Amino acid sequence: MNTGHEEFHKQLVAALDDENESQLHHLVEIAPAADIAESFELLSDEDRSRVLFAVPAPTAAEIIVMLDEAVRGDVVDELDTASLTEIVSELQPDDAADVLGELDDDEIDAILGQLETSHSKLVGDLLEYDESTAGGIMTPDVVALEASATVADAAEQVRQANQAEDLHDVFVVDKERRLVGIVPLRRLVTAPRTTRLEQICDRKPVTVNIGDDQETVVQIIRKYDVSEAAVVDDAGRLIGRVTHDDVMDVAEEEAAEDLYRMAGTDPAELESSSIFNAARIRLIWLTPTLIGTCVSASVLQYSKPEFDLSLFAALLPFVPMIGAMGGNCGIQISTVIVREFATGDIGSTSFARALMREGRISLVIAPICGLFAWLLVTVIFPTLRQAFQDQSALGDNRQVALAVGCAMTLAILVAGGLGLALPFSFRRLGFDPAIASGPLITTLNDVVSVTIYMTAAYLIAA
Numbered sequence: 001m002n003t004g005h006e007e008f009h010k011q012l013v014a015a016l017d018d019e020n021e022s023q024l025h026h027l028v029e030i031a032p033a034a035d036i037a038e039s040f041e042l043l044s045d046e047d048r049s050r051v052l053f054a055v056p057a058p059t060a061a062e063i064i065v066m067l068d069e070a071v072r073g074d075v076v077d078e079l080d081t082a083s084l085t086e087i088v089s090e091l092q093p094d095d096a097a098d099v100l101g102e103l104d105d106d107e108i109d110a111i112l113g114q115l116e117t118s119h120s121k122l123v124g125d126l127l128e129y130d131e132s133t134a135g136g137i138m139t140p141d142v143v144a145l146e147a148s149a150t151v152a153d154a155a156e157q158v159r160q161a162n163q164a165e166d167l168h169d170v171f172v173v174d175k176e177r178r179l180v181g182i183v184p185l186r187r188l189v190t191a192p193r194t195t196r197l198e199q200i201c202d203r204k205p206v207t208v209n210i211g212d213d214q215e216t217v218v219q220i221i222r223k224y225d226v227s228e229a230a231v232v233d234d235a236g237r238l239i240g241r242v243t244h245d246d247v248m249d250v251a252e253e254e255a256a257e258d259l260y261r262m263a264g265t266d267p268a269e270l271e272s273s274s275i276f277n278a279a280r281i282r283l284i285w286l287t288p289t290l291i292g293t294c295v296s297a298s299v300l301q302y303s304k305p306e307f308d309l310s311l312f313a314a315l316l317p318f319v320p321m322i323g324a325m326g327g328n329c330g331i332q333i334s335t336v337i338v339r340e341f342a343t344g345d346i347g348s349t350s351f352a353r354a355l356m357r358e359g360r361i362s363l364v365i366a367p368i369c370g371l372f373a374w375l376l377v378t379v380i381f382p383t384l385r386q387a388f389q390d391q392s393a394l395g396d397n398r399q400v401a402l403a404v405g406c407a408m409t410l411a412i413l414v415a416g417g418l419g420l421a422l423p424f425s426f427r428r429l430g431f432d433p434a435i436a437s438g439p440l441i442t443t444l445n446d447v448v449s450v451t452i453y454m455t456a457a458y459l460i461a462a
Helices: 003-017 021-030 033-040 045-054 057-066 069-078 081-090 093-100 105-112 117-127 151-160 185-190 214-224 244-262 267-271 275-306 309-343 351-385 397-429 433-437 439-460
Strands: 144-146 169-173 179-184 207-209 228-232 238-243
Touching: 003 021, 003 033, 003 045, 021 045, 033 045, 033 057, 045 057, 045 069, 057 069, 057 081, 057 093, 081 093, 081 105, 093 105, 093 117, 105 117, 144 151, 151 169, 151 185, 169 185, 169 238, 179 185, 179 228, 207 214, 214 228, 214 244, 238 244, 275 309, 275 439, 309 351, 309 397, 309 433, 309 439, 351 397, 397 433, 397 439
Parallel strands: 144 169, 207 228
Antiparallel strands: 169 179, 228 238
16 A cells, blocks of 8 residues: 555544544545545455445445455445445446346346336346456447438537546447447547538447457457447447456456466455355365376386385485476466467467477577586585495486486476467367466476486486
């Protein structure tokens, strides 16, 4: 928190603790909604309710929209139907749909039934779309006129438009509401009042389909560098628009999802502040990695009888080094691939292009690391001999170093192949490629690296 907000939060907590209602009302009356929302994460459920009841409905609506998903879910659960209805009535349709999405169907129907008919229909229509699609993130508030309308007609529509929504373009449609083009506000202001919209409209507007994934929407708006994109259905009819502000929210959400999956968990744990829910979700991801480590241990256990006990003990200290290096190189490649997927660059879809680049990088890194490992073992291994009484049973130092160096080289090459192949495979199967950059690839590389190492050691040093 910044210094100004820290001071506000201290005053807010003091007013709540002292049950000083007049001071509480004064604080929330002069404070920006963003500052109040930031404090909510540190307040109890009871104090959150007291703050919401102390502010007018429009401010309460602003606060709820700004809350993190988990906190917002808890706050909404604590409000009764009447309070929620009052708050939702103050929200724009897209924000209202986000808030109602936290409730079950019966509660949603009860609230929609108490809203104005026009507002209720807009919100209800938005709730029909998947929240991760263009339809789920769009706003239905648009200024749309037929091509025969004049600049004067458009200007009048702009004056009557919802003042709470940013306006960038006037949309030009035909009689069936199919999108014909757009007229940026700047062009509208500078054109003569009698000019028809069809004469000044851009007939190649940036559009997204109502069913497009929100990540695709972000990529399209970023690619064409526009302030908003028109949302159309399969017939090309104008349904709504996605603004740059919506895209920023989605981009932040998508980045958070990728980071959570790369860390070996799921963004679903953000939907609730329950520690048990978060623990359950993380255990689902940790269990496969636990199984993977058991497989690695089994490889070592199975290999043990094939080696002299002293030689096996000398080989064992280098297992973590080879596994870690393989895992790290695999994660580096998979992270680069997942990042390219996120940018939406057409080149990111080419496996051959990625193989050409990342494969050559691995071919450079692998022998360098293998050589370094060989030198390291050559220097360290003689000192390890002193830890054993039977030095003659340790085998040839050069053979052990060679086994470690070869295993390191092969493990990095194989890890690079996995780091490259897994994201593409996951994407093709319809799963989030970010999963391939987390504990999954690390555990898989551990198993493969240990297997390669013990095989190389058996062939070279045993």
